[in-house]
Amino acid sequence: MITRLRREIGFVVHLVKLNLAGLMEYRATFLTQAIGMFINNGIYFVFWLMFFDRFEEVRGYQIEQIYLLFALVAGGWGLAFTFAGNANRIAGLIAQGRLDYYLTLPRPVLPHILFSYMNPFTMGDLSFAVIAYIFAGRFDVLSILLWLVCAICAAIICVSFMAVIGCAAFFMGNAVQWTFYLENALITFSLYPMGLFQGVARLLLFTLIPSAFIGAVPVEIVETHSFALLGALAGAALAGIGIMTVVFRIGLRRYESGSAINVNI
Amino acid sequence: MTTTTLAAPDRGTTRAQVRKYSAIARINVQNSLAYAWDALGQGVFVTLFIFVFAQLWKTTFKAQNVPDGGTIAGLTLVQTLWYFVWAELIQISKANVAYTIQEEVRDGSLAYTLGRPYNYLLYHFFSGQGGVIIRMVFILAFGSAVALLAVGPLNTFRPETVPALLLITALAFVLDFCMMAMIGLTAFFFEDTAAFRLIYSKINFVIGGLLLPVDFLPDAVQSVARVLPFNLILYAPAKQFVAWDSTQFLEQIGLQIVWITILAGLLALFFRYGTRRVSINGG
Numbered sequence A: 001m002i003t004r005l006r007r008e009i010g011f012v013v014h015l016v017k018l019n020l021a022g023l024m025e026y027r028a029t030f031l032t033q034a035i036g037m038f039i040n041n042g043i044y045f046v047f048w049l050m051f052f053d054r055f056e057e058v059r060g061y062q063i064e065q066i067y068l069l070f071a072l073v074a075g076g077w078g079l080a081f082t083f084a085g086n087a088n089r090i091a092g093l094i095a096q097g098r099l100d101y102y103l104t105l106p107r108p109v110l111p112h113i114l115f116s117y118m119n120p121f122t123m124g125d126l127s128f129a130v131i132a133y134i135f136a137g138r139f140d141v142l143s144i145l146l147w148l149v150c151a152i153c154a155a156i157i158c159v160s161f162m163a164v165i166g167c168a169a170f171f172m173g174n175a176v177q178w179t180f181y182l183e184n185a186l187i188t189f190s191l192y193p194m195g196l197f198q199g200v201a202r203l204l205l206f207t208l209i210p211s212a213f214i215g216a217v218p219v220e221i222v223e224t225h226s227f228a229l230l231g232a233l234a235g236a237a238l239a240g241i242g243i244m245t246v247v248f249r250i251g252l253r254r255y256e257s258g259s260a261i262n263v264n265i
Numbered sequence B: 001m002t003t004t005t006l007a008a009p010d011r012g013t014t015r016a017q018v019r020k021y022s023a024i025a026r027i028n029v030q031n032s033l034a035y036a037w038d039a040l041g042q043g044v045f046v047t048l049f050i051f052v053f054a055q056l057w058k059t060t061f062k063a064q065n066v067p068d069g070g071t072i073a074g075l076t077l078v079q080t081l082w083y084f085v086w087a088e089l090i091q092i093s094k095a096n097v098a099y100t101i102q103e104e105v106r107d108g109s110l111a112y113t114l115g116r117p118y119n120y121l122l123y124h125f126f127s128g129q130g131g132v133i134i135r136m137v138f139i140l141a142f143g144s145a146v147a148l149l150a151v152g153p154l155n156t157f158r159p160e161t162v163p164a165l166l167l168i169t170a171l172a173f174v175l176d177f178c179m180m181a182m183i184g185l186t187a188f189f190f191e192d193t194a195a196f197r198l199i200y201s202k203i204n205f206v207i208g209g210l211l212l213p214v215d216f217l218p219d220a221v222q223s224v225a226r227v228l229p230f231n232l233i234l235y236a237p238a239k240q241f242v243a244w245d246s247t248q249f250l251e252q253i254g255l256q257i258v259w260i261t262i263l264a265g266l267l268a269l270f271f272r273y274g275t276r277r278v279s280i281n282g283g
Helices: A002-025 A027-055 A063-083 A087-095 A109-114 A122-136 A141-166 A168-172 A176-190 A199-206 A216-224 A227-252 B014-034 B036-063 B077-093 B097-107 B110-114 B120-151 B159-188 B194-206 B219-227 B235-242 B246-275
Strands: none
Touching: A002 A027, A002 A109, A027 A063, A027 A122, A027 B194, A063 A087, A063 A122, A063 A141, A063 A176, A063 A216, A087 A109, A087 A141, A087 A168, A087 A176, A109 A141, A109 A227, A122 A141, A141 A168, A141 A176, A141 A216, A141 A227, A168 A176, A168 A227, A176 B036, A216 A227, B014 B120, B036 B077, B036 B120, B077 B120, B077 B159, B077 B235, B097 B110, B097 B120, B097 B159, B097 B194, B110 B120, B120 B159, B120 B246, B159 B194, B159 B235, B159 B246, B235 B246
């Protein structure tokens, strides 16, 4: 069991190296995209700077919490799609019959799909997360460790969520557009203070669209050093992996191979 | 012996040009109708954003102790939320022409379209606007429903200003097209234009007035934002929708025309320069 797990991890590391080498072949494009995403995040961040400059506080959130929120959301999002860049492309791959390639190879299908693409934009997210964390100014070792662990958990939740909604394509055909809307919902809600949402909306953000686990909960963990909350976040991440695996397996039984000839680079 | 003329007898006249480009727009409206589900999806999408804005601004007005009907920077809570409905209406329904042009430049299909009897840029403008109308209907319906539920009707809306509102909104689409087409044409020099598209959209978010009406910005930023063309795409039409001001309207229309003239000129030059780099091979 442990030998197999080690072998599969080695395989994933190899995929990541290949993806990185692929990006390096088009260095100028890669840099443009990463820098573009960094500036994109920066401009969005300016909105909050101006907002808090005028209104000072929203439901307990001040600009310091927004620094941390961006450090965590950009970090989680960046880690997720830098390494598992296919997570938000699964719907398209299914609709185009492009799973055939993975099904014919002797490796676990889901990890092979997820880690076969690296999104160049998300490098901009990762670097932005580091800068935002420096602005947040929490330089004690425990806070830094919690930030890293929370970002990893948030990344797992992002990947699981995107993979699960991408699997809708197994059941409804082309789900690319709806995946896009739900992806935007996930990121939009995670970048706003959770105190804004009450009742059913709040419940939704802890369940169906788990934005709370990507933004608000990690912020609270890093601020309060709450290990109980960290346990809950880790539990949500594990649950995400479980749900993703089950949904993918059920969906895969409905998959119909395509006749199109595809080239995987 | 009789001969058949395949070309329209008024070919080349302005009337024929109008007919040609309106036919292009009409075809795109029909295409959009075939994908009404996508437009419905955008309606749901706008619901999400208006909902988030409703929560944020209700909380902010309350936190600032603004009484019912009171204002922040001249806008009431009701006006602020309806402002976002109109701004989102433009932002979400506009055509993503930058991506379309980028793909045509990258895969070389631009070379085929250059030889066709239409102006490449005008074709994309009218083709893109065809889909806008259908999307606007869905987005307005969904966005208005959420705003109505959240804050009630917009009592400051003046129905007699609808033609003027449509004009300022139409010019906003033209202005946005000039920017987006220019971004798409950068594909002649860069492999991918996504980074430029992202930055442009975020500039619109912040100093264009999508996330924050320009009146809410700090004074120094406001004075810069009002001169740049970005506020004329989202802020100007949305502000006129919720708080009509004829003097400001005339100023904004004037600025829109000036910016469209400048950007359209630059776009035409940029297009001419870019197409010199196109090499057409047989096969």
